[in-house]
Amino acid sequence: MTNSNIILELQNVETYYGKIHALRNISCTVNKGEIVTLLGANGAGKSTTLRTISALNRATAGKITFMGEDITSKQPHEIVNMGLIHVPEGRRIFKGMTIEENLELGSFTLRDDVERKRRMDHVFEIFPVLHERRSRDSAMLSGGEQQMLAMGRAMMTKPELLLLDEPSMGLAPFLVKEIMRIIVRLNKEGVTILLVEQNARVALQLASHGYVLETGKIVIKGDAETLRQDESIVKAYLGE
Amino acid sequence: MSTTDIILQQLANGLIMGSFYAMVALGYTMVYGIIKLLNFAHGDLYMVGGFVGFLILSAISSLLGESWTAIVCSMVLSMLAVGMLGVIIQRVAYRPMLTAPRLSILITALAVSMILSNGVMTITDGEYMAFNTDLGFDGLDFGNVFISYTQLALVISASVLMVILYLFVNKTLYGKAMRAIAIDQDACKLMGINVNKIIALTFFIGSSLAAAAGVMAGVYYGSLHFSMGFVIGLKAFTAAVIGGIGSIPGAMLGGLLLGLLEAFGTQIPFIGSEWKDVFSFGLLILLLILKPTGILGKTEIERM
Numbered sequence: 115m116t117n118s119n120i121i122l123e124l125q126n127v128e129t130y131y132g133k134i135h136a137l138r139n140i141s142c143t144v145n146k147g148e149i150v151t152l153l154g155a156n157g158a159g160k161s162t163t164l165r166t167i168s169a170l171n172r173a174t175a176g177k178i179t180f181m182g183e184d185i186t187s188k189q190p191h192e193i194v195n196m197g198l199i200h201v202p203e204g205r206r207i208f209k210g211m212t213i214e215e216n217l218e219l220g221s222f223t224l225r226d227d228v229e230r231k232r233r234m235d236h237v238f239e240i241f242p243v244l245h246e247r248r249s250r251d252s253a254m255l256s257g258g259e260q261q262m263l264a265m266g267r268a269m270m271t272k273p274e275l276l277l278l279d280e281p282s283m284g285l286a287p288f289l290v291k292e293i294m295r296i297i298v299r300l301n302k303e304g305v306t307i308l309l310v311e312q313n314a315r316v317a318l319q320l321a322s323h324g325y326v327l328e329t330g331k332i333v334i335k336g337d338a339e340t341l342r343q344d345e346s347i348v349k350a351y352l353g354e
Numbered sequence: 355m356s357t358t359d360i361i362l363q364q365l366a367n368g369l370i371m372g373s374f375y376a377m378v379a380l381g382y383t384m385v386y387g388i389i390k391l392l393n394f395a396h397g398d399l400y401m402v403g404g405f406v407g408f409l410i411l412s413a414i415s416s417l418l419g420e421s422w423t424a425i426v427c428s429m430v431l432s433m434l435a436v437g438m439l440g441v442i443i444q445r446v447a448y449r450p451m452l453t454a455p456r457l458s459i460l461i462t463a464l465a466v467s468m469i470l471s472n473g474v475m476t477i478t479d480g481e482y483m484a485f486n487t488d489l490g491f492d493g494l495d496f497g498n499v500f501i502s503y504t505q506l507a508l509v510i511s512a513s514v515l516m517v518i519l520y521l522f523v524n525k526t527l528y529g530k531a532m533r534a535i536a537i538d539q540d541a542c543k544l545m546g547i548n549v550n551k552i553i554a555l556t557f558f559i560g561s562s563l564a565a566a567a568g569v570m571a572g573v574y575y576g577s578l579h580f581s582m583g584f585v586i587g588l589k590a591f592t593a594a595v596i597g598g599i600g601s602i603p604g605a606m607l608g609g610l611l612l613g614l615l616e617a618f619g620t621q622i623p624f625i626g627s628e629w630k631d632v633f634s635f636g637l638l639i640l641l642l643i644l645k646p647t648g649i650l651g652k653t654e655i656e657r658m
Contacts, residue, residue, distance in 0.1 A: 168544060200544050202541065208538060215530050219527075219534050
């Protein structure tokens, strides 16, 4: 693994939620162009890992490097400007605002309206359903459409690396498939993806390698193929 | 006076008071929407705005007299100065409290309110200041109904400011970011929005609207007093609650509605104008019992 290829690296990261020791000694790497997955049960620390990377939570120890730059003590909005976008758990779209407004806010840091329009057209091309409802209140969207909006909003920043937190949560199987198809498409367009999933089988189909978290620690790492075939891992950590 | 005349005259009075209330209520509601703080110092910013406008007007009156040009100049400068004051207050007093329990920041707001009103009291020796203008007493005379040009100009300027605010909040990216922060701060951070900057901007806009209303009140009443922010602060709060606190169109609507209700309330038999305040706060109590979310407000579970 050559160093120049690493886009994101966590070295011995520790995070606390008040007194709760949420992440213990987390180290992992994501290479440019890859899809990497973080797996684990509820409360294992998957979301906290993403929140620590995007600086919504602070690492109390360790180091996070993005594209060669130390981002451990940067502000969330500075990290976004570097091209690292976090699509949080529960979508967190701006309900009460239209789909178009949500997307515009995705490109908040952009000052070029022509480029904004171009990016929005690209998002509408990936998610035609958003185009149809562009001036509707986003609160009216279904769960799957809200997930699409959250991902589309993130795409408005033109990310290098996308952190996706449980994009398939609460969606019907055909929608999960659709979302996964889109993740692959974004990846082919050059976006590196760190995917948090409870639906391990689905995630391991897309990812090149994965990490399994348990009570805030990485307990297993390996390429997707190995993780998929190890029945004991599947049973113990990934559920059915 | 016929009934129609009374209705028309009270309509005019109500609209004037209503636009003051609306402008102060806007700052209340914007700050509440964005950081869930009832900024008790907001009424005092209105008072400070009036005094700053008065100071500037006195300074430039040798050049421009006390004409409309001079008044508009002092209003704009007072808006800028008090807007900055609002930003400084936010930075120094409120921002360190954002992570503390809710009660701490409320008490801080009370303290800021006292500092402002007592500060101005010390400077002015607690005296009334005459806010002299040479706008005259001309106006539109409809027989029994009289509306002065000053009153007309005040309502128009207030409307213009509110239309500008409405366009800013709905059409510009910064305005949209302000609304988005009220919905979900963390999600805003993840969009690359510098939340602290937008909060500061909100304080700037809210405080400068209060200052504009303060200068207008000086022109309208012809005098200023350090305590003038207290009651209007409570009234603006009432207006914001009527409209639905956190909602910008709600504050405009609530302000106008409160102004009109007060004006007409004084016409109810046995309720003279001295009962005006009882009337509006009684209304607030009724509203809090019957529809606590206000006319345009959304249901919210946690309240302070």
